[in-house]
Amino acid sequence: xxxxxxxxxxxSVALDSVETPLGRVExxxxxxxxxxxxxxxxxxPVSLVGVVGTDFPEAHLQMLAAxxxxxxxxxxxxxxTFRWRGRYDFDVNQAHTLATDLNVFEHFRPTLxxxxxxxxxxxxxxxxxxxxxxxxxQIDGAKLTFADTMNFWIENKREPLMExxxxxxxxxxxxxxxxxxxxxxxxxRAGNQLLELGPQVVVIKKGEHGALMFHPEQHFSVPSYPLxxxxxxxxxxxxxxxxxxxxxAAEPRLDAAAFRRAAVRGSVVASFNVxxxxxxxxxxxxxxxxxxxxxxxxxxxxxD
Amino acid sequence: xxxxxxxxxxxSVALDSVETPLGRVExxxxxxxxxxxxxxxxxxPVSLVGVVGTDFPEAHLQMLAAxxxxxxxxxxxxxxTFRWRGRYDFDVNQAHTLATDLNVFEHFRPTLxxxxxxxxxxxxxxxxxxxxxxxxxQIDGAKLTFADTMNFWIENKREPLMExxxxxxxxxxxxxxxxxxxxxxxxxRAGNQLLELGPQVVVIKKGEHGALMFHPEQHFSVPSYPLxxxxxxxxxxxxxxxxxxxxxAAEPRLDAAAFRRAAVRGSVVASFNVxxxxxxxxxxxxxxxxxxxxxxxxxxxxxD
Numbered sequence: 001x002x003x004x005x006x007x008x009x010x011x012s013v014a015l016d017s018v019e020t021p022l023g024r025v026e027x028x029x030x031x032x033x034x035x036x037x038x039x040x041x042x043x044x045p046v047s048l049v050g051v052v053g054t055d056f057p058e059a060h061l062q063m064l065a066a067x068x069x070x071x072x073x074x075x076x077x078x079x080x081t082f083r084w085r086g087r088y089d090f091d092v093n094q095a096h097t098l099a100t101d102l103n104v105f106e107h108f109r110p111t112l113x114x115x116x117x118x119x120x121x122x123x124x125x126x127x128x129x130x131x132x133x134x135x136x137x138q139i140d141g142a143k144l145t146f147a148d149t150m151n152f153w154i155e156n157k158r159e160p161l162m163e164x165x166x167x168x169x170x171x172x173x174x175x176x177x178x179x180x181x182x183x184x185x186x187x188x189r190a191g192n193q194l195l196e197l198g199p200q201v202v203v204i205k206k207g208e209h210g211a212l213m214f215h216p217e218q219h220f221s222v223p224s225y226p227l228x229x230x231x232x233x234x235x236x237x238x239x240x241x242x243x244x245x246x247x248x249a250a251e252p253r254l255d256a257a258a259f260r261r262a263a264v265r266g267s268v269v270a271s272f273n274v275x276x277x278x279x280x281x282x283x284x285x286x287x288x289x290x291x292x293x294x295x296x297x298x299x300x301x302x303x304d
Numbered sequence: 305x306x307x308x309x310x311x312x313x314x315x316s317v318a319l320d321s322v323e324t325p326l327g328r329v330e331x332x333x334x335x336x337x338x339x340x341x342x343x344x345x346x347x348x349p350v351s352l353v354g355v356v357g358t359d360f361p362e363a364h365l366q367m368l369a370a371x372x373x374x375x376x377x378x379x380x381x382x383x384x385t386f387r388w389r390g391r392y393d394f395d396v397n398q399a400h401t402l403a404t405d406l407n408v409f410e411h412f413r414p415t416l417x418x419x420x421x422x423x424x425x426x427x428x429x430x431x432x433x434x435x436x437x438x439x440x441x442q443i444d445g446a447k448l449t450f451a452d453t454m455n456f457w458i459e460n461k462r463e464p465l466m467e468x469x470x471x472x473x474x475x476x477x478x479x480x481x482x483x484x485x486x487x488x489x490x491x492x493r494a495g496n497q498l499l500e501l502g503p504q505v506v507v508i509k510k511g512e513h514g515a516l517m518f519h520p521e522q523h524f525s526v527p528s529y530p531l532x533x534x535x536x537x538x539x540x541x542x543x544x545x546x547x548x549x550x551x552x553a554a555e556p557r558l559d560a561a562a563f564r565r566a567a568v569r570g571s572v573v574a575s576f577n578v579x580x581x582x583x584x585x586x587x588x589x590x591x592x593x594x595x596x597x598x599x600x601x602x603x604x605x606x607x608d
Contacts, residue, residue: 090489185394187512188532208491209513212530219604223525226516228492260607300523301605303564 004044004250005143008116009033009242010135011125012105013050013074017085018277020092022231028278029060031082032125032148035235038282039242039269040123041069042290044249047116049073049135051108053081067283072113079104092233092274093207112138121249124168125238126150129160136167144254146245148172148237154181166198172241174205187212191219201259203244203266205237213263217256222263223301225271225293232277236270239282243269268293308348308554309447312420313337313546314439315429316409317354317378321389322581324396326535332582333364335386336429336452339539342586343546343573344427345373346594348553351420353377353439355412357385371587376417383408396537396578397511416442425553428472429542430454433464440471448558450549452476452541458485470502476545478509491516495523505563507548507570509541517567521560526567527605529575529597536581540574543586547573572597 011033017026037046047070054076064071082105085098110131122139124132124147132147139145147168153161154177161181165171171194175187182190187204191214194202202214208230210223244266251258268290273282315337321330341350351374358380368375386409389402414435426443428436428451436451443449451472457465458481465485469475475498479491486494491508495518498506506518512534514527548570555562572594577586 186532186534188530192532206513209510210525210527219530220607221514221527221530221604222607223514223527226492226523226525228490228496230490257607264607298607300525301607303524303526303561303568303602303605 002042002044002246002250004246005120006045006047007040007121007123007245007249008047008049008073008112008119009037009040009123009125010049010110010112010132011036011123011127011238012082013048013052013056014082014084014105015056016234016278017083018088018232018234019086020088020230020232021090022229023277025232025277027083029063030084030234030278032235032238034064034279035238035273035282036123036125036242036245037064037069038067038279039239039273040246040249041067042269042285042287043243043246043265044121046070046246047073047119049110049112049116051075051077051104053077053079053104056081063283073111073116077104086234088233092230095233110135120144121245122146123241123245124148124164125241129153129157129164132164133160133167136164144169144248146170146172146241148241149177151177151180162197165194168199170201170203171199172203172205172237172244174207174237178204203263205240207233207236210267211240211263213259215256215259218260220260220263222267222297224267225297226300227271227275230274233274234278236274239273240266240270243267264294264297265290268297306346306348306550306554308550309424310349310351311344311425311427311549311553312351312353312377312416312423313341313344313427313429314353314414314436315340315427315431315542316386317352317356317360318386318388318409319360320538320582321387322392322536322538323390324392324534324536325394326533327581329536329581331387333367334388334538334582336539336542338368338583339542339577339586340427340429340546340549341368341373342371342583343543343577344550344553345371346573346589346591347547347550347569348425350374350550351377351423353414353416353420355379355381355408357381357383357408360385367587377415377420381408390538392537396534399537414439424448425549426450427545427549428452428468429545433457433461433468436468437464437471440468448473448552450474450476450545452545453481455481455484466501469498472503474505474507475503476507476509476541476548478511478541482508507567509544511537511540514571515544515567517563519560519563522564524564524567526571526601528571529601530604531575531579534578537578538582540578543577544570544574547571568598568601569594572601
């Protein structure tokens with residue numbers, strides 16, 4: 001098992017049906033917590049908090065157990081698991097949602113097992129900001145808390161989302177959402193505005209264009225990995241966040257350099273994730289795969 | 305005067321009327337050769353080749369002369385100067401052309417003064433690829449030749465453009481044009497395909513997302529500078545190319561590291577260019593402004 005501090009991840013566990021120009025899957029394992037968790041587990045021990053229905057395949061839980069990802073916090077509830085059906089065309093930054101069946105996820109009220117309440121790294125993946133706030137009430141003494149969000153909450157739960165921003169240390173948000181939330185086209189203005197709303201660090205994810213990190217001591221820009229093809233972009237943002245958080249959880253010091261490495265490792269794991277459908281590539285990575293791609297990122301961004 | 309090898313730049317000299325959310329100008333100095341030339345002159349001596357009408361303000365020629373930019377190759381022809389009128393909204397990657405009056409530029413047949421024919425760095429800015437080929441016939445012994453192009457030539461002069469690609473060393477092209485020319489959404493596939501068509505180096509410009517450089521020994525990714533606001537994006541691509549070429553002309557060795565620095569310096573000068581309308585910011589830069597922003601680029605991309 002990876003040796004960092006434990007990372008607790010609260011979010012969705014889903015069965016995704018996805019079609020892209022390079023293939024399709026039906027009822028494949030997905031969900032924000034799963035993508036982030038499998039990404040993070042390469043760097044640090046991971047516990048997931050979520051909910052699945054009684055139809056959730058035992059094989060998926062076994063796969064997570066085989067990766068030593070703790071699923072004590074994943075409730076099994078009578079009913080069907082959250083399902084998402086979507087399509088991507090060649091523009092991998094644009095998901096076309098065909099169907100969303102919340103099922104048991106609709107009534108998800110995250111409850112952290114007692115053993116998770118003093119965890120040092122807590123990630124509130126993309127769920128209702130009111131639920132994110134309820135998780136923040138259940139934890140005590142975290143070194144860093146992280147949240148992700150989406151346009152639906154910006155439009156429908158703005159006030160609780162603002163409270164999440166006041167309370168968390170790091171916010172992940174994609175470019176379109178940052179523009180919408182801050183009512184500006186400029187991502188630089190948006191990033192600086194978000195910093196003023198509370199977080200210590202703001203990460204704006206730009207899909208194929210990488211990510212921008214806003215931090216009181218620095219701006220940082222990380223590109224995406226130059227892949228000729230993206231098989232399936234599902235989970236790219238979640239795996240970026242998972243790699244980012246896992247990387248920090250494995251650092252001896254949470255300084256500016258550690259945050260830069262985290263942004264690069266986020267981009268590293270996200271680049272592997274999109275090479276195949278579902279978790280197929282992400283779960284099979286070796287430490288050497290990750291180190292090698294990290295070095296490649298250095299080569300194609302370094303100059304003097 | 306900057307000390308590198310001389311750079312000859314062939315392209316348009318224009319009077320631009322531009323409106324953006326931050327202001328407007330009427331009949332301001334512009335044109336691809338001018339933007340590239342003023343950008344390049346910070347690093348190397350520059351000669352421009354182009355055409356203007358008898359209405360072209362003497363003050364503009366005096367301004368270029370004051371920068372020690374040679375305009376012997378800029379013909380003055382009876383008639384009016386090329387005029388472009390355009391508008392940008394908040395999405396600075398998207399120009400809305402309101403009017404293009406080619407005027408004397410319509411019959412431009414570039415003729416290099418004899419003194420320019422053995423120049424070591426020659427940039428064929430965005431003009432008809434047949435004219436770009438005629439310039440290549442006029443030069444002898446260049447160390448490196450560079451070309452830019454645009455969607456109009458991709459759609460209307462594909463064969464001569466392919467011949468330009470076979471003959472030049474470095475091609476600059478923006479992301480949408482690369483996708484169109486190579487018939488692929490993937491910029492990585494497009495860059496690799498373009499390399500196979502002839503150039504040693506392919507630079508795909510991505511506007512606010514920076515640029516990707518494809519080189520046989522390396523891929524390189526340079527971000528754009530994190531400006532909160534863009535006053536006027538006109539000439540961003542041309543000034544990028546000018547800074548790139550000027551930087552190479554000042555290098556003792558044209559190795560992979562020199563090309564990486566060139567890409568960064570291109571992004572540096574382009575970032576200054578868009579801070580103000582016309583050439584207002586670009587022509588007033590000091591060597592220290594450029595060095596300082598180069599160091600900032602290093603800070604926001606460096607990790608270890």
